[in-house]
Amino acid sequence: MPAPLLPRDEVVQRLTQVIREHGYDGATLSRMSQATGLGKASLYHYFPRGKEQIAEEVLARAGAWLEEHAIGPLSDAGPPRAKLERLGRALSTFYAGGESACLLDLLSVGGAGEMFSETIKASLGRIEAAIASVLTDAGLAPNAAAQRAEEALITVQGALVISRAKRSTEPFRRVLAELPDRLLAGSETAH
Amino acid sequence: MPAPLLPRDEVVQRLTQVIREHGYDGATLSRMSQATGLGKASLYHYFPRGKEQIAEEVLARAGAWLEEHAIGPLSDAGPPRAKLERLGRALSTFYAGGESACLLDLLSVGGAGEMFSETIKASLGRIEAAIASVLTDAGLAPNAAAQRAEEALITVQGALVISRAKRSTEPFRRVLAELPDRLLAGSETAH
DNA sequence: GTCTATAATAGGATAGAC
DNA sequence: GTCTATCCTATTATAGAC
Secondary structure, eight states, X not given: OOOOSSOHHHHHHHHHHHHHHHHHHHOXXXXXXXXXXXOHHHHHHHOTTTHHHHXXXXXXXXXXXXXXXXXXXXXXXXXXXXXXXXXHHHXXXXXXXXXXXXXXHHTTSHHHHHHHXXXXXXXXXXXXHHHHHHHHHTTOOHHHHHHHHHHHHHHHHHHHHHHHHHTOSHHXXXXXXXXXXXXXXXXXXXX | OOOOSSOHHHHHHHHHHHHHHHHHHHOOHHHHHHHXXXXXXXXXXXOXXXXXXXXXHHHHHHHHHHIIIIIGGGGSSSOHHHHHHHHHHHHHHHTGGGTSOOHHHHTTSHHHHHHHHHHHHHHHHHHHHHHHHHHHHXXXXXXXXXXXHHHHHHHHHHHXXXXXXXTOSHHHHHHHHHHHHHHXXXXXXXX
């Protein structure tokens, strides 16, 4: 059997780019074929269930990346502020400094929304819980911590939308920079 | 000439629903035909340039609604807090309490993004300027006011995304409820 | 102003050669 | 593992009757 032109992970990575740029409906097999250099038939060799499977793997890979680089480190030892700053750097990488859209956003629209709803909710839940846990460590009450963790997600997603709409990464960069202060405001480690 | 089955504005309203639910690429003429009860050919009678013109008019109508119900009233006489509360009510109506996605979000993705980029940026600019103006009236420095106005947009958009992803309107409702306090915090009228 | 019919193209998916 | 060729369906768009 001939060696693949691209390792599977590289293929998934390029498909991720296509979906992030065009959304689920706009991510046609033609575009995917072009982005990977593989014919449509070859894509079906990698992903027998077609487009839906592609989106599933793209989503899973993104989830794994976040788990490793953003969520996991929040459980490490260390001061809350340092962990939140590290989270900010991870998110900046993940979203390419604000240039790349969020899959959870794009894949929650229309027909794709129903397909991936559970995966998306689970991902959001995990990151939200991890942030909340850091904030309780920092001295916030559980309710306040949970609420602020959700606010963090809201602000990051909103900044991505506004950055995309304004065609400027400035809102995203500003939001990320301010994130640790905002989350820790009033906590025992903040003063 | 026979009377139209639906007034044009009613047609545009139903088409708006389709785009808001499915995004630009997912808003097919079949769905639009079904939503309006008009055949595809009739849609081309209303909108000779097809789907792109439909999205243009949908966007224009949404912009006009916002101008009248959200942006305009911000220039009326009255205390800043009252105006921001009224803005919140208008946005709650506009986004159906968090159930409906934002056109500026959906139409900034993929190919549609390039088509409507200028319109979208202009809309964002107008609402941001109107909010900033209320905040300077409330005693904030122009820079702080502009920054907070952008934060308002970010938070509202983010709440819509998270509400959609979580399939719960709670984040949106909470964000709207907290909006006036957040925007006015530290201003001379806040204490 | 709306319709049926139809063109032309693009989309998702599969068969089978190499 | 990749390709060309093909199928079927959906999509955008138009022509022309009523």
